[in-house]
Every structure is written in structure tokens, then in C-alpha cells.
Amino acid sequence: MKLLITTNPGMEDLLVKELVSLLNLRTDKLCAHVLNKGRILINLLVNMSINDIFLLAARSNLAHKISMVLAEGNVSKDMRSLDIAYELTLKSCAENYLNQHLTFAVRAERIGEHEYTSIDLAKHVGQAIVDAVMEKYGIRPPVNLDHPTVIFDALVVGSKFFLALRISGEESLHKRGYRIYDHPAALKxxxxxxxxxxxxxxxxxxxxxxxxxxxxxxxxxxxxxxxxxxxxxxxxxxxxxxxxxxxxxxxxxxxxxxxxxxxxxxxxxxxxxxxxxxxxxxxxxxxxxxxxxxxxxxxxxxxxxxxxxxxxxxxxxxxxxxxxxxxxxxxxxxxxxxxxxxxxxxxxxxxxxxxx
Incomplete structure (x- = not known):
């Protein structure tokens, strides 16, 4: 199982230590790769359910967003990469997390130089998810860009594409909810x-x-x-x-x-x-x-x-x-x-x- 996790840039190693402790793992059961500042790809050599990942999100004090990787592949700078992202998404089983009642949205991000935009990426990935749901259920899944029930992350970092299911929700986990008084120079x-x-x-x-x-x-x-x-x-x-x-x-x-x-x-x-x-x-x-x-x-x-x-x-x-x-x-x-x-x-x- 692979996870995409974001944190404060500069605290990636502290997050990895926290994950090892929270999951009670030996260090050889968790491989971490920093994709870019504040963003880590975690390869867990153990089985975890979505409920386990929800619990991890609830217990982590350093993570901002946690997503479960559904598909990944190599892409390039040119527009053909959008077709690759579409095909990878189509085969990702993303439709298993949707039905005719659940709204969804794609949150796309692109890091590096490419001929296409994040909006282009979101459109192609979103269309692949719609097509997969229609193939499985015979209905078009409802899209809600403002308040979706299910969020998919489409990420391109350089030459790598990732599709992931957002586990931690729309808001960053650093927003604890207790900040009634907001200091002008407040610390996350x-x-x-x-x-x-x-x-x-x-x-x-x-x-x-x-x-x-x-x-x-x-x-x-x-x-x-x-x-x-x-x-x-x-x-x-x-x-x-x-x-x-x-x-x-x-x-x-x-x-x-x-x-x-x-x-x-x-x-x-x-x-x-x-x-x-x-x-x-x-x-x-x-x-x-x-x-x-x-x-x-x-x-x-x-x-x-x-x-x-x-x-x-x-x-x-x-x-x-x-x-x-x-x-x-x-x-x-x-x-x-x-x-x-x-x-x-x-x-x-x-x-x-x-x-x-």
C-alpha cells in the first residue's frame, strides 16, 4: 500500500518517525520518498484498511493531508500525458469508491514544467472516473467541486503521475479547531x-x-x-x-x-x-x-x-x-x-x- 502525505516543508523526517511510531512498525516495513518539499510518498509493506488510514489521519500531529494511492505511472511534458493519466485512472478501480449518490471532485496539482495545466489534468482524470462509474453502474456520478463527498487527488510531479483517494478530507489536518483567538503571527x-x-x-x-x-x-x-x-x-x-x-x-x-x-x-x-x-x-x-x-x-x-x-x-x-x-x-x-x-x-x- 502507498500513501501520499503532505506536511510542513522541512519536517518530512519528523513525519516519517511519527508514522513508524503510530503504526508500530519496524523501520524496514516503511519506505519513504520525498517527492518535493513537504510531500512524501510512503510505501507500507503491511496491509492496512481504509479505516486504519482514517485512524492514522486522526492520530497524526504532523500530517496535513493523507491520500491512498490508487494508480501511478510515468508521464512526460507533452499533452500525450493527459491520455496516459486518463488510462491509468480508468484502470485504477476509482469507481469502487463511488455510487449514484456520492458526489466527487478531482483536486489536481502539477509540479514541474509541462505543456498542460492542472485544470487539463483534472478534466481528463475526472472524465475517466465518470466513464468508469458509468461502465460499472450505468449512471453518471454527480460532480460537486465545492463540497464533494469523495475527493480524488491527481498529482504530477516531474515525470510521475499519481491518482489517490483523499482520506483526510478537504481541510488540512493542521486546522485543529481550537483556535478561537487568532494571533496575528500564529504558528501552525x-x-x-x-x-x-x-x-x-x-x-x-x-x-x-x-x-x-x-x-x-x-x-x-x-x-x-x-x-x-x-x-x-x-x-x-x-x-x-x-x-x-x-x-x-x-x-x-x-x-x-x-x-x-x-x-x-x-x-x-x-x-x-x-x-x-x-x-x-x-x-x-x-x-x-x-x-x-x-x-x-x-x-x-x-x-x-x-x-x-x-x-x-x-x-x-x-x-x-x-x-x-x-x-x-x-x-x-x-x-x-x-x-x-x-x-x-x-x-x-x-x-x-x-x-x-
Missing amino acids: PTIAYGMLQIADLKDGEVLLDPMCGGGTIVIEAARNFKLKNIYCMDISPKHLKGAMKNAIASSTYDSIVFILGDARKANEYVKDRVDAIVTNPPYGIRMLRRKYLRKLYSDFLKSAKNILSNKGRIVIITAEHSLFKEEALKAGYNILSTRKVLHGNLEVEIIKIKPT
């Missing part, structure tokens, strides 16, 4: 969870997000880890109230301690020894803000040293990665790892550090 929950994985949290540890914004990081921590204490701190009363609203919506409010405070003086507000600080601080997009950011990073790193435990580490996401790493080295930290990811259309770095 899947990125937040990835940062927590990078922090390598252990049961019974203490976590702090001193610039918590809408609370995404601490909410993901409360939902997925058994921690002793989780602290959510922000200097803005508005953002802190928003984080509280999101925590209530996610049923994690009672697991989080909320603090109105300044990350530059974190040791004045948090008296626990903190094992992990995971945070998404403001980005300095304009040069005028670099002086402010330098001071923020410097003061935050000095304050953090006073509350980190002997196994304490910091995981931070920032577009100003060079500036942060410079200040971290000055403040006496070792840089353990860096990882480039896409946050929307902005390339940022997730940096893990610990005191020397």
Missing part, C-alpha cells in the same frame, strides 16, 4: 508539535513558552505530552487572554499555568526549574527592528539561563536565525541543531540550543 499547530518533538520532551518535565502568543505551543504540549508543569507567558494581556480562550476550546486550560509577564525577565515570574523552553518570538522583518530584536534575544537568553535545569534546552523558531545564533553564542549557549522550515511563504529556522 503542526510546526508547534514538530518543535516539541525537537525539544525531546520527557514525561514529568517542565515546559515554558515565554512568548506564547495564542498559546499554540503549550496547547499542543498539553494535548500530547505528560508534563509536570506547562507555563504560558506573554507580555500582552490581549494575547494571553486569547491563549486562555484557545486553551478552553482545546480542553487543556486546567493543564496550563498562564502568566502575564516579560520574557526578558522570565526568572522573575517562573520559580520552577524549567527543562525545556519552546517559543515563537517576534520576527524582525525590517532592519529598524533588528536593534530591538538583538536586545530582546540577549535579555531573554540571559534570563533563561537562570531558570533552566541542568538538562535544560531551548527550541526557538525565527526568521532572524543569524542574529539569534550570534546572541546565543555570546550568552554562552551551544547550538545543538538547526532546521529550515517554511512558515507560510517565509523560510525560517528552528534552532535548538543549551547552556554550555
Whole structure:
């Protein structure tokens, strides 16, 4: 069985590790190939039902979309590839997932240079599905492009064509549903969870997000880890109230301690020894803000040293990665790892550090 799964570009390896854990597989039973940034082809050397894949979609904290591959083949750049896609779709047994009552739509995507468009691809694949259903049931399946019951993904990446049945639904799985308050620089929950994985949290540890914004990081921590204490701190009363609203919506409010405070003086507000600080601080997009950011990073790193435990580490996401790493080295930290990811259309770095 093969799956097409999307995630945040830069977190593909974390997704593969999560799949191995969720499916309780030996690593030799799962082969992963990155088709392009954020998109992985998974070859599972075990049998799984559609219900199993539904369950996987429900349990994954890093996947955005999950589809089951029905057909694949080689295509080229020219228009003849549309006929190949049609024939592959016709033989894919896609009609087994439809009847006269179920509406469907084709979501097509094309990556690379080709003579045809994604719209051309969707039309040919859609026609093949219609023809296959008419051949089997003698009726024309209803098409609903806005709110389909069944979604088929038609994907061309370079010279490869894939037809897949969308298991995870129309909306991306990163939309958890608990975001009542939308922070202006909100972090995707899947990125937040990835940062927590990078922090390598252990049961019974203490976590702090001193610039918590809408609370995404601490909410993901409360939902997925058994921690002793989780602290959510922000200097803005508005953002802190928003984080509280999101925590209530996610049923994690009672697991989080909320603090109105300044990350530059974190040791004045948090008296626990903190094992992990995971945070998404403001980005300095304009040069005028670099002086402010330098001071923020410097003061935050000095304050953090006073509350980190002997196994304490910091995981931070920032577009100003060079500036942060410079200040971290000055403040006496070792840089353990860096990882480039896409946050929307902005390339940022997730940096893990610990005191020397």
C-alpha cells in the first residue's frame, strides 16, 4: 500500500518517525520518498484498511493531508500525458469508491514544467472516473467541486503521475479547531508539535513558552505530552487572554499555568526549574527592528539561563536565525541543531540550543 502525505516543508523526517511510531512498525516495513518539499510518498509493506488510514489521519500531529494511492505511472511534458493519466485512472478501480449518490471532485496539482495545466489534468482524470462509474453502474456520478463527498487527488510531479483517494478530507489536518483567538503571527499547530518533538520532551518535565502568543505551543504540549508543569507567558494581556480562550476550546486550560509577564525577565515570574523552553518570538522583518530584536534575544537568553535545569534546552523558531545564533553564542549557549522550515511563504529556522 502507498500513501501520499503532505506536511510542513522541512519536517518530512519528523513525519516519517511519527508514522513508524503510530503504526508500530519496524523501520524496514516503511519506505519513504520525498517527492518535493513537504510531500512524501510512503510505501507500507503491511496491509492496512481504509479505516486504519482514517485512524492514522486522526492520530497524526504532523500530517496535513493523507491520500491512498490508487494508480501511478510515468508521464512526460507533452499533452500525450493527459491520455496516459486518463488510462491509468480508468484502470485504477476509482469507481469502487463511488455510487449514484456520492458526489466527487478531482483536486489536481502539477509540479514541474509541462505543456498542460492542472485544470487539463483534472478534466481528463475526472472524465475517466465518470466513464468508469458509468461502465460499472450505468449512471453518471454527480460532480460537486465545492463540497464533494469523495475527493480524488491527481498529482504530477516531474515525470510521475499519481491518482489517490483523499482520506483526510478537504481541510488540512493542521486546522485543529481550537483556535478561537487568532494571533496575528500564529504558528501552525503542526510546526508547534514538530518543535516539541525537537525539544525531546520527557514525561514529568517542565515546559515554558515565554512568548506564547495564542498559546499554540503549550496547547499542543498539553494535548500530547505528560508534563509536570506547562507555563504560558506573554507580555500582552490581549494575547494571553486569547491563549486562555484557545486553551478552553482545546480542553487543556486546567493543564496550563498562564502568566502575564516579560520574557526578558522570565526568572522573575517562573520559580520552577524549567527543562525545556519552546517559543515563537517576534520576527524582525525590517532592519529598524533588528536593534530591538538583538536586545530582546540577549535579555531573554540571559534570563533563561537562570531558570533552566541542568538538562535544560531551548527550541526557538525565527526568521532572524543569524542574529539569534550570534546572541546565543555570546550568552554562552551551544547550538545543538538547526532546521529550515517554511512558515507560510517565509523560510525560517528552528534552532535548538543549551547552556554550555
